[in-house]
Every structure is written in C-alpha cells, then in structure tokens.
Amino acid sequence: MLQDILSIGDKIHIRLLDHTGKPITKIRPFVSQLVDYGESDVFHISAPIINSRIFLLESGRKYSLCFFTNKGLYHGICEVNEKNKDNNVIIFKVRLSSDLEKIQRRQYYRLEMVHDIQYRIITEEEEQLNQKLFQSASVNSVEVENYQKRLKELDSVWEKASVNDLSGGGTRFNSKNAHQPGDRMRIRLNFITDGKLKKMTIEGEIIAANKLIHLPGIYEYRVEFKKIHKRDREDLIKFIFEQERRRRKNEKG
Numbered sequence: 617m618l619q620d621i622l623s624i625g626d627k628i629h630i631r632l633l634d635h636t637g638k639p640i641t642k643i644r645p646f647v648s649q650l651v652d653y654g655e656s657d658v659f660h661i662s663a664p665i666i667n668s669r670i671f672l673l674e675s676g677r678k679y680s681l682c683f684f685t686n687k688g689l690y691h692g693i694c695e696v697n698e699k700n701k702d703n704n705v706i707i708f709k710v711r712l713s714s715d716l717e718k719i720q721r722r723q724y725y726r727l728e729m730v731h732d733i734q735y736r737i738i739t740e741e742e743e744q745l746n747q748k749l750f751q752s753a754s755v756n757s758v759e760v761e762n763y764q765k766r767l768k769e770l771d772s773v774w775e776k777a778s779v780n781d782l783s784g785g786g787t788r789f790n791s792k793n794a795h796q797p798g799d800r801m802r803i804r805l806n807f808i809t810d811g812k813l814k815k816m817t818i819e820g821e822i823i824a825a826n827k828l829i830h831l832p833g834i835y836e837y838r839v840e841f842k843k844i845h846k847r848d849r850e851d852l853i854k855f856i857f858e859q860e861r862r863r864r865k866n867e868k869g
Contacts, residue, residue, distance in 0.1 A: 618653055622685055622718060630664050630673070631684040638694070638842070640682035646671050650683070651707055658697070663706035672709050675699060678850040681710075682719070685721055689719040726783040727856045733787075734774040734804040737795060738819070742770050774804065784853040786820065786840040797822050801839065809855040816852070819843035 629645035638760075646664030653659050656854040661681075663670045672680065673696045683690040696766040700707050708787045789804070799822045806815045824838040841849075 618657070618659060618712075618716075621687060622650055622653075622659070622683055623643050624650055624652060627684040628661055628664075631680040631682075633678055633680055637678075637768070639816070643749065645682070654709065657712040658709065659712075659818075660707050660709055662693070663708065670706065672699070672706070687718075690716045691719050692716045698714060726781050727860055728781045729859060731779045731805075732780060733777055733779055735777060735789075735791075735801050736771075736774045736844070738800040738802060739770065742767065745770075754805060780836075782852075782856060784841075784849050784856065786823075786838065786839050788836065790828065790831070790834050792835070794835060795822055795825060795837060797825050803839070803853070807852075807855045809851055809858060814826070814848075814851050814855070816844075816848045818848070 626649065628648040628650060628662050630648055631639040631645050632643060634640050644666060646666045648664040649662045651660040651662055663672065665671065675696050675698055678693055681692055681694050683692075692712050694710045695713050700709065707784045745752040745767050749763050749767075775791065775793060777789045779787045781788045801820055801822065803818045803820055804815070805818060806813065808814065808822065818841050820839040820841045820843075822823045822837050823840050826836045828834045828836055845854075
C-alpha cells in the first residue's frame, strides 16, 4: 500500500523520460509534493515547479518520480491521468505504472581516489551497426559478417584515463580528448576485492564536461553509469568501502 511508504507532504522530484523510457538526468528535476491518496496505485500531486515557474504535466505521458519519504528515497514510473484545480491550485492525478523501488544511497557514496580505467565513446556508427544486426533476419550472411567485423574494429580502440572519484552510480575522470554531455561510453574497470581480480565493462553517459583551467588541454568529465549488472555494482560498492576503510586505518596509523 502507498500509505505504508508515502506520507502527505512528501517532496517529489519529477524527471522527463527519454525515448527508451529512462529518466533524463541532464535536466534539473521538477519539484512537486504529495497532496493526497486515491485508489491503491493512484495519488495526487501538486503542479511541479522549476525556476519558480509552474510546469504543466501532460495527460497520458509517463514521468520518473522520486519520493523523499521518512523511510528513505523511493522511485517509480508514473502516468498522469488528469489535471484538476482545487482553490486555484493545480493538482495532477497520477497512477503508478511500476513498483516503487527503494533507492539505496549507498550506491551513490563517492570516494575520491586515483584509479586507471579504459574507455571508448559509443559512436553513431556502432549504434547503427548493432541495430542492423538486431534486424539480421532481413540481412544476408555476408553483410552480417561485415557488420560484426566492423564492430570488432570499433571495440579494439580504447583510451586510457584515470578516475578522480568513483561510486556505484558513476565516476569523474580527466582526458585530453574532447567529448560532449550526452555522449555514451563504455568503461573498462579492473580492481581487486576479496583477494580476487574483478574485471567489468560498464556503459555510462557523460552528464557534465568542463575544461580544466589549471591543466590546459585537459577536460574533466562526470559520468553516470547507465548499464551495470547488479552483481557488478555490488562488487564495485564493496571495493569502494574497502578502500575507504583502508584509508581510515592508514590515517589512524
């Protein structure tokens, strides 16, 4: 039941969804508030505000909602059913179209550290080739072989970089190569946890890019992890906390 998790007055962050159904994180979230409950999966929220202006949600459109509750952060995908007015206050009736999922803040704990990685940008050519392979039923075997060969060539070129901080949800690193916010990339990250070498490849997206004034020709990038296996994320978080404990132990002598 929603009442077991949410409380009237809870703050809500609303984000638009992209064409794949994922929240768009490059745009600041709209701020709203839980006004009332309806049926089992229906509730009412106030019209969201961004930059001190009211933003009207579209009926029939789905949005990503993050609820700040007394029991922690919860996330769900919701669809706007209708818009009403109550004493000149705009209220939206919203229906949950997914389960409410608790967000573990632990995955966003960020540790400052230097760690070597490899990365490469996912190009438009690569996306087109993968799409053609996905539709391989209509493509002859020679073309399929050529697509696979080209994809292998693209996957052979990786750039070296060092991260400045790392979390289970993303990373920050410097590079001499110029990229843009919104660029997608694959990151190869190796580390040791529980005495075993862990190798993983993570798909992420650049959410911020800046030129470093004190390091001419070097760019700083913030990357949000978009595709990472649950077990890999757990291992990465474990590694981060192991490093933090080791650092504190060394500081104490």
